[in-house]
Amino acid sequence: MSRLSPRPRPYEPDLEKMMDGMRFEGPSPRNLMQALAHAPKFLMRFQALGGTILFSGKLPAREREIAIMRTGARTRSEYEWGMHVALYQGSCGLSDAEICATLHGAGDDPVWSARERLIIRTVDELHDTSTVSDALWRELASEWSEEQLVELILAIGYYHMAAFFLNAVGVPLEDGAARFAGAPT
Incomplete structure (x- = not known):
């Protein structure tokens, strides 16, 4: 149930340009963008x-998406998880079992x-404790560069923020996104 109705157009010129320029192969985050449009500067x-994390990072896309999907699952954000499954499962080579x-x-x-297990553990530790243990950090540092570690932590945090917003305001699920109930078992 949506608590915040989509903001109708017309938008400010910068916002109109950004919204018109959004093109996705698959479902588009239209409902999210229209909810965020109530606060244009924040949108x-x-x-x-989000664009920097998705398109300009140093983490391999598969690893980034495992972190994002796990974050969506742990925050019970069907919207976030389902959009990333729909948009990235195939291109990242993630199996139904994964x-x-x-x-x-x-x-x-x-x-x-x-x-990949380190990524899952990192999402889980951050979600459960709001930090990463020294032992896990040592394992992470043996696998990824410092730049990639910053990116991994920020990606997990960004998608926590997104999930909190999506869940709190009840952004409607997008057509074509995966659903928790339809997930492979």
């Missing part, structure tokens, strides 16, 4: 940081490589 910056493991698996799930 513009939200979109800029998608299911983002929802129901644990940090030691055998569907993941050792490196």
Whole structure:
């Protein structure tokens, strides 16, 4: 149930240009953008940081998407999880079993490589404790550069913020996005 109705057009010129320029292969985050349009300055910056994480980072796309999908699952954000499954499962080579493991698996799930298990553990530790233990940090630092570690932590935090917004205001699910109930088992 939506608590915040989509903001209708017309928008400010900068916002109109940004909204018109959004093109996705698959479902588009139209409902999210229309909800955020109530605060144009925040929408513009939200979109800029999200675009940087998705399209300008140093993390491999598969690893980034595992982190994002797990974050969506842990925050119970069907919107976030479902959009990323729909948009990136195929291009990131994620199997149905791996998608299911983002929802129901644990940090030691055998569907993941050792490196991917570290990502799952990182999302889980951040979600559960708001930090990363020294032991996990040492493992992470042995696999990723400092720049990639900053990106990984910021991506997880950004998608927590997105999930909190989506869940709190009840942004409607997008047509074509995956659903928790339809997830492979």
